[in-house]
Amino acid sequence: MRHSLTLVLVGLLAFASLFAGQAARAERLDLIHKRGILIVGVKADYPPFGMRDANGQLVGFEPDLAAELARRLGLGLQLTAVTSTNRLQKLAEGAIDVVIATLGDTPQRRRIATLIEPHYYVSGVTVLAPPGARLSSWADLRGRKVCATQGAYFNREMAQRHLLDLQVFSGARDSRLALRDGRCIAWLYDDTALASLRLESDWADYRTPLPSTLVSPWAIAIAAAESGSRLERALADAVAEAHRSGWLKDAERRWNLPPSPFLADAQQRWTRIGADGQPICARLASGEWPAECRDASRLTSTEVSGLHRFGLLIRERTGLDLTFVYDPYDRSQFLRGIWLTVQLLIACIIGSLFVGCLGALTAESGIPFLRGWVWATAAIGRMAPPLLLIYVVFFGVGHLVVTRFGWTVDGFLVAAVCLSLYAGCSTVFALLDASAVLKGRQPDFTLRWKTLPQALRLAYTPVVAILINVVKATGMASVIAVPELISASTAIIAEHGNTGVMINVLMLIYFLLVLLTVRLFAVIERRVLQRDPH
Amino acid sequence: MTPTDIIATLWVWTPFLAGGFLWNILISLAAMLIGTLPGIVLARMRLAKRQSLVQTSLVTTELMRNIPTFVFLFYLAFLIPVEFEFAGQVYAFPAWLKAALALSVAVVGFVSDNLYVAWRHWRAGDHAAALLLIPNWTGYLLIIVMASSTASVIGVDEIVARCNVIIAAVGRDELMLWVYLYAMGYFIVFCFPLSRAMEAVKNRMQARVTSVLSQKEGAGS
Numbered sequence: 079m080r081h082s083l084t085l086v087l088v089g090l091l092a093f094a095s096l097f098a099g100q101a102a103r104a105e106r107l108d109l110i111h112k113r114g115i116l117i118v119g120v121k122a123d124y125p126p127f128g129m130r131d132a133n134g135q136l137v138g139f140e141p142d143l144a145a146e147l148a149r150r151l152g153l154g155l156q157l158t159a160v161t162s163t164n165r166l167q168k169l170a171e172g173a174i175d176v177v178i179a180t181l182g183d184t185p186q187r188r189r190i191a192t193l194i195e196p197h198y199y200v201s202g203v204t205v206l207a208p209p210g211a212r213l214s215s216w217a218d219l220r221g222r223k224v225c226a227t228q229g230a231y232f233n234r235e236m237a238q239r240h241l242l243d244l245q246v247f248s249g250a251r252d253s254r255l256a257l258r259d260g261r262c263i264a265w266l267y268d269d270t271a272l273a274s275l276r277l278e279s280d281w282a283d284y285r286t287p288l289p290s291t292l293v294s295p296w297a298i299a300i301a302a303a304e305s306g307s308r309l310e311r312a313l314a315d316a317v318a319e320a321h322r323s324g325w326l327k328d329a330e331r332r333w334n335l336p337p338s339p340f341l342a343d344a345q346q347r348w349t350r351i352g353a354d355g356q357p358i359c360a361r362l363a364s365g366e367w368p369a370e371c372r373d374a375s376r377l378t379s380t381e382v383s384g385l386h387r388f389g390l391l392i393r394e395r396t397g398l399d400l401t402f403v404y405d406p407y408d409r410s411q412f413l414r415g416i417w418l419t420v421q422l423l424i425a426c427i428i429g430s431l432f433v434g435c436l437g438a439l440t441a442e443s444g445i446p447f448l449r450g451w452v453w454a455t456a457a458i459g460r461m462a463p464p465l466l467l468i469y470v471v472f473f474g475v476g477h478l479v480v481t482r483f484g485w486t487v488d489g490f491l492v493a494a495v496c497l498s499l500y501a502g503c504s505t506v507f508a509l510l511d512a513s514a515v516l517k518g519r520q521p522d523f524t525l526r527w528k529t530l531p532q533a534l535r536l537a538y539t540p541v542v543a544i545l546i547n548v549v550k551a552t553g554m555a556s557v558i559a560v561p562e563l564i565s566a567s568t569a570i571i572a573e574h575g576n577t578g579v580m581i582n583v584l585m586l587i588y589f590l591l592v593l594l595t596v597r598l599f600a601v602i603e604r605r606v607l608q609r610d611p612h
Numbered sequence: 613m614t615p616t617d618i619i620a621t622l623w624v625w626t627p628f629l630a631g632g633f634l635w636n637i638l639i640s641l642a643a644m645l646i647g648t649l650p651g652i653v654l655a656r657m658r659l660a661k662r663q664s665l666v667q668t669s670l671v672t673t674e675l676m677r678n679i680p681t682f683v684f685l686f687y688l689a690f691l692i693p694v695e696f697e698f699a700g701q702v703y704a705f706p707a708w709l710k711a712a713l714a715l716s717v718a719v720v721g722f723v724s725d726n727l728y729v730a731w732r733h734w735r736a737g738d739h740a741a742a743l744l745l746i747p748n749w750t751g752y753l754l755i756i757v758m759a760s761s762t763a764s765v766i767g768v769d770e771i772v773a774r775c776n777v778i779i780a781a782v783g784r785d786e787l788m789l790w791v792y793l794y795a796m797g798y799f800i801v802f803c804f805p806l807s808r809a810m811e812a813v814k815n816r817m818q819a820r821v822t823s824v825l826s827q828k829e830g831a832g833s
Binding site for chain 1: 628677678679680681682683684686687690691692693694695697702754758759761762764765767772775776777778779780781782785786788789790792793795796799800803804807
């Protein structure tokens with residue numbers, strides 16, 4: 079049975095990957111014209127580049143640029159909020175046509191998307207630290223907990239270079255809150271975003287004590303398949319025109335950004351006139367920009383050898399990008415993800431049983447009002463979606479605790495406690511039901527510590543169903559930056575774009591973990607039933 | 613923010629949140645419908661005479677039961693294209709439908725198991741016990757409504773995603789606790805009475821089943 083199950087699953091996965099491969103081959107620009115609307119992904123949490131105004135609308139430097147591009151292309155505009163983690167993913171799956179979302183140009187990303195030249199902005203990397211932090215060089219951060227935002231291209235580079243213990247959160251908002259609540263000593267992020275954050279009164283005391291590093295230009299991105307397409311050309315022309323006309327410099331001023339030397343240089347470069355009276359930066363016969371108009375600054379690609387080279391060979395031959403096997407950084411990230419998921423799974427099973435038993439014993443203790451109180455709490459707890467519970471405890475209660483007592487609440491602990499509470503509430507009812515049945519059989523039965531095994535034995539099937547469900551839900555910990563399996567996999571996908579392989583491996587491993595738990599409980603059940611005197 | 617400020621802000625955004633919650637209910641109903649149909653087929657197969665059919669159904673049911681919904685949600689979000697062209701027309705594959713599909717997997721397993729039991733009761737002439745399927749199915753709908761909050765992680769515009777929009781728009785971190793608690797209130801207020809009602813229906817039906825059984829026993833002895 080186990081064998082055939084795995085077979086069925088592998089078959090399903092193969093089918094799904096086939097489905098995924100069927101991306102439209104036609105030129106995207108035709109599809110866009112048919113639709114009449116350009117769909118652009120912009121940031122919602124990166125003021126002043128992309129943010130929400132008081133009405134919840136997306137506004138900022140990048141939404142303005144998007145509107146300008148749509149206008150030049152003669153199209154309507156639809157803005158969609160994206161994050162650093164999902165922007166290239168959404169592009170690849172076709173949910174959006176264009177990404178204008180503070181995307182740094184790296185060789186890595188050029189492999190998974192088409193990046194438009196010329197670039198429209200530049201930024202570097204620095205850290206934001208609270209007033210008291212004593213940091214004078216990057217070396218001071220070695221081995222320390224540093225908050226980071228998932229999907230930022232520099233996370234891995236900086237972690238390896240300075241041996242940072244990165245706490246990776248899923249968005250800028252969450253990283254910001256984590257820094258404020260003292261979950262880390264500094265937040266590693268783009269210098270442009272940190273500079274504008276410091277303009278807010280709440281953050282005026284915070285410092286950016288370290289020099290910016292890894293300066294990289296920002297590019298508009300379209301899908302990898304659109305390389306050399308008419309869409310690429312139209313967008314590149316529009317950006318070049320925005321440099322020439324000074325539109326980008328105006329937008330910079332409009333959004334109160336400090337004047338960047340990059341935009342000044344670019345305007346100069348793109349308006350230069352050659353000896354023949356023609357602009358130097360015009361398209362060559364090949365359709366390319368002349369070399370002197372292109373940006374020379376590029377990050378060097380990593381050195382390749384050994385297992386890594388072997389992995390790249392597999393990718394060239396089969397298209398399977400197994401970064402989590404050959405890339406040491408990804409491998410350790412991935413293995414840690416599996417290990418954390420296993421720990422979380424065990425913690426949730428034990429926690430749910432503990433909450434369930436404690437609740438049932440309290441309800442049956444005979445102390446007046448206690449039964450009603452436990453019953454009401456458990457009934458409400460059962461109706462609270464665990465994801466919301468995690469948000470409430472992590473962001474809401476976690477913040478109160480840190481401001482009152484100075485304790486930081488660990489994400490792993492929050493996830494384990496919330497999921498245990500949720501499943502524990504259902505367990506209480508399963509045990510109370512069992513206790514009622516036992517009372518029917520033996521009128522003198524009362525639920526006590528000693529008689530608990532009897533009730534557990536009777537309620538075995540429903541309780542195990544509850545525990546299996548909580549095991550299936552452990553992935554929710556990923557929403558609060560616990561670096562478990564889903565977080566590790568999506569981080570790898572954001573960096574390498576090997577969606578098909580990673581997501582299938584993730585699904586398979588998670589499924590096997592659930593199956594393993596199911597089997598484990600089946601074994602326990604057999605043992606228990608054998609020992610059962612009835 | 614003073615408590616009055618908080619209440620005023622929540623009040624202003626209430627229609628927006630309520631609209632989000634309608635999405636949760638829509639997604640859940642869609643998931644129940646999508647999942648129930650294959651569930652019926654699987655349950656029917658389990659009653660078949662041919663062992664191969666029974667085995668296939670059992671394996672598929674166990675598969676459906678054990679697929680972790682939350683991970684499957686990511687799986688579908690990553691792997692199903694968002695738009696596809698068919699016969700010159702562009703069709704969208706909306707995120708809410710992906711969420712409904714992911715949630716429906718658990719429904720398939722649930723319906724297969726419960727309908728199988730109900731069907732056997734029905735065949736045995738025990739109609740009252742078979743009808744217990746109805747409150748059980750509704751009870752499961754509530755579980756799916758709660759699970760539908762996870763659709764926010766793949767960008768569905770439901771209530772939790774709208775909480776994040778509000779927090780970003782208002783720009784006050786201390787509002788987070790209250791917005792999330794308020795959203796939680798929607799789930800509790802919706803699910804609690806329905807779940808109580810279903811339990812009451814179930815208890816009454818069960819009482820009837822027991823009385824029918826005892827009558828039969830009485831007649832037999």
